[in-house]
Amino acid sequence: MGNGNNGSKGGNLLSRVAYSFGNVGQSAFYNALSTYFIVYVTSSLFSGVDKSVATKLIGIITGLVVVIRIAEIFIDPLLGNIIDNTNTKWGRFKPWQLIGGTVSAILLVLVYTGLFGLVNVNTTLFIVLFIITFIVLDVFYSLRDISYWGMIPALSSDSHERSTYTALGSFGGSIGYNGLTVVVIPIVTYFSWVFTGKYVESQSGWTCFAIIVAILGILTVCSVAFGTKESTTTLRAKAEDNGGPLQAFKALAQNDQLLWVALSYLLYAIANVATTGVLMYLFKYILDNTAAYSIVGVIPVITGLVMAPLYPILNKRIPRRYLYLGGMVLMIVGYLLFAVGSSNLAMVIVGLVFFYLPQTFIQMTAILSLTDSIEYGQLKNGKRNEAVTLSVRPMLDKIAGACSNGIVGFIAVAAGMIGDATAADMTAANIGMFKVCAFYVPLGIIVLSLLVFLFKVKITEKMHDEIVEELEAKLASGEISE
Numbered sequence: 420m421g422n423g424n425n426g427s428k429g430g431n432l433l434s435r436v437a438y439s440f441g442n443v444g445q446s447a448f449y450n451a452l453s454t455y456f457i458v459y460v461t462s463s464l465f466s467g468v469d470k471s472v473a474t475k476l477i478g479i480i481t482g483l484v485v486v487i488r489i490a491e492i493f494i495d496p497l498l499g500n501i502i503d504n505t506n507t508k509w510g511r512f513k514p515w516q517l518i519g520g521t522v523s524a525i526l527l528v529l530v531y532t533g534l535f536g537l538v539n540v541n542t543t544l545f546i547v548l549f550i551i552t553f554i555v556l557d558v559f560y561s562l563r564d565i566s567y568w569g570m571i572p573a574l575s576s577d578s579h580e581r582s583t584y585t586a587l588g589s590f591g592g593s594i595g596y597n598g599l600t601v602v603v604i605p606i607v608t609y610f611s612w613v614f615t616g617k618y619v620e621s622q623s624g625w626t627c628f629a630i631i632v633a634i635l636g637i638l639t640v641c642s643v644a645f646g647t648k649e650s651t652t653t654l655r656a657k658a659e660d661n662g663g664p665l666q667a668f669k670a671l672a673q674n675d676q677l678l679w680v681a682l683s684y685l686l687y688a689i690a691n692v693a694t695t696g697v698l699m700y701l702f703k704y705i706l707d708n709t710a711a712y713s714i715v716g717v718i719p720v721i722t723g724l725v726m727a728p729l730y731p732i733l734n735k736r737i738p739r740r741y742l743y744l745g746g747m748v749l750m751i752v753g754y755l756l757f758a759v760g761s762s763n764l765a766m767v768i769v770g771l772v773f774f775y776l777p778q779t780f781i782q783m784t785a786i787l788s789l790t791d792s793i794e795y796g797q798l799k800n801g802k803r804n805e806a807v808t809l810s811v812r813p814m815l816d817k818i819a820g821a822c823s824n825g826i827v828g829f830i831a832v833a834a835g836m837i838g839d840a841t842a843a844d845m846t847a848a849n850i851g852m853f854k855v856c857a858f859y860v861p862l863g864i865i866v867l868s869l870l871v872f873l874f875k876v877k878i879t880e881k882m883h884d885e886i887v888e889e890l891e892a893k894l895a896s897g898e899i900s901e
Contacts, residue, residue: 434574437646439587441516444632444639445567446595451632452527452560455603457481459625464533466622468542476542483550487557492817494558496668499565499810503803510649511805512566512573519563520640524633526556531629533622563640564813568786569806572793573649576887578880581790582739583731585783590727597720599632606631670804671811674796677789679875681811684785686868687747688819690861691778693826694754697857700836705761705850707842714768719775726779738879740872743784746777747869754862758854786812788876791883798890830856 460480465473505511529535530552538545571584604620611617611624671677695715702712733742753774760766789812797803830836834853835844892898 431580434647435583435587437642438570438574438584439591440646441567441639441643442588442591443595443598444520444635444637444642445563446592447599447632448523448527448560448595448636449564450596450599451629452556455599455628456530457484459531463620463622463625464538468539472542476546479546480549484553487554488817491557491561492814495561495565495810495814495817496671496807498558498561499569499804499807502562502566502569502806509644510573512570512649513644513647515562515566516570516640516644519559519561519566520636523556523559523563524636526552526559527636528626528629528633530556532626561813565806565810567643568812569809570643570647570649571786571809572790572805574647575650576794578787578791578883579731579735582734582783582787585786585790586727586730589730589779589783590724593720593723593727595635597723600716603628670796670800670802671807673800674792674808676795676876676878677792677808677811679871680785680788680792680878681815683868683871683876684781684789684812685815685818686864686871687781687785688815689822689826690864690868692819692822693830693861693864694757694774694857696826697830697853700831700834700853701757701761701767701857704834704836704840704842704845705853706764706767708764711764715771718768718771719778722772722775723779726776727783730780730783738881739784739787740876740879742780743872744869746780746784747865747872749773749777750781750865751862751869754858754865758858758862761850761854761858788878791878791880791886794883794886794890795878798886798893826856 461477464480465476468476502511502515505514507514530549533539534545534548534552537548568588571581571588574584575581606628607620607624608618609624610627611619611621613627614623615621698715699709699712702715703709730742750773753770753772756766756770756773760770786809789808793803793805793808796808830853833856835846835849836853
């Protein structure tokens with residue numbers, strides 16, 4: 420059994436709470452950076468600029484954000500390699516939590532001020548400086564994100580303890596991300612009223628919103644940096660020289676278990692975003708009930724808050740591969756309910772419950788399987804790549820997210836759900852095309868994801884324990900050395 424559980428139970432409890440709180444701020448920050456930044460750009464950033472110029476600038480900014488996000492897919496493993504090659508007396512991850520969290524918090528406020536009003540003075544200079552600022556902001560946020568999830572194998576080498584940290588991180592993330600959705604409009608309108616005397620979404624309201632998110636971001640990185648303790652097991656102590664980026668990519672390419680888990684998760688993520696991205700069309704054009712769409716936001720909040728704490732409890736009795744495969748089966752049931760009952764609101768709601776209920780289990784199993792593949796790769800290649808390995812999951816989410824925009828656009832056009840079209844304009848062919856693209860094709864991808872995991876992913880909790888024991892023995896005898 421691995422000896423990664425350092426310290427007393429009290430120390431473990433403090434570390435767990437501190438780690439969980441870290442993702443409250445991180446996920447709130449991500450929501451502010453991805454969802455609400457675009458809302459701010461389209462509603463308030465260019466309010467003092469001529470309308471025709473503003474329309475052009477909105478197009479440039481939103482296009483740039485998409486391009487930067489796609490470019491980041493290739494940057495993340497390089498950032499992971501920088502983290503893996505960091506050796507300080509505070510550990511490998513804590514410095515990047517503090518640096519990444521603090522710099523990104525300051526820059527978030529900067530972009531939410533329109534670069535201190537430069538947008539109203541010189542739009543050309545604003546665009547140039549905005550591109551530089553946003554790229555730096557995105558890189559430092561990624562350093563925080565990768566070092567946060569990369570930290571799990573450094574906190575414990577025990578598979579079940581890792582599942583507890585992962586569950587707590589996901590739980591904190593659910594509170595931060597969804598909590599921000601609840602408070603964003605009240606915060607923006609309140610501070611707009613304070614500064615302008617009107618209950619509108621003003622520039623000053625959005626700036627105050629960004630300051631609150633930034634403060635939460637800094638408090639939560641401090642929680643992780645000062646409240647957790649990296650373990651100093653033999654597995655990690657002798658894994659200091661991780662080589663350059665090329666060696667890191669080579670290590671990933673040679674880790675077959677990492678690649679199979681990544682493929683299974685990528686297929687799941689693409690199917691997931693393809694469906695969630697068009698659910699609004701389902702409510703608008705097929706159910707003709709846009710008002711009921713809010714249920715799509717409520718169900719994942721409830722299921723996430725219930726399932727995240729339940730995962731480590733169930734995982735003590737049920738091996739996680741069965742939680743993953745069971746989750747896939749529930750999603751398949753959800754897809755079938757969507758397909759046969761797409762014009763019935765009650766059937767769609769039941770389908771949404773089946774669709775969202777297992778997602779926490781699937782995502783957490785993927786994170787844990789990727790985490791455990793670190794020791795698998797270390798045993799196989801003699802290299803320990805913690806942050807690089809765990810940069811894979813955010814990278815896969817970004818690939819799926821980049822695919823999402825194209826998929827959603829294609830479905831909308833193919834099914835005639837564009838422009839002034841209404842539910843009354845939908846023909847049987849339109850609805851049939853929508854169901855094929857939104858439900859049947861993603862269902863096939865989910866089945867493929869299940870089959871990859873079932874037949875190719877071999878790494879289990881028991882196998883991981885054996886790998887840790889073998890690694891510790893080989894490191895102790897000098898058979899494996901850096």
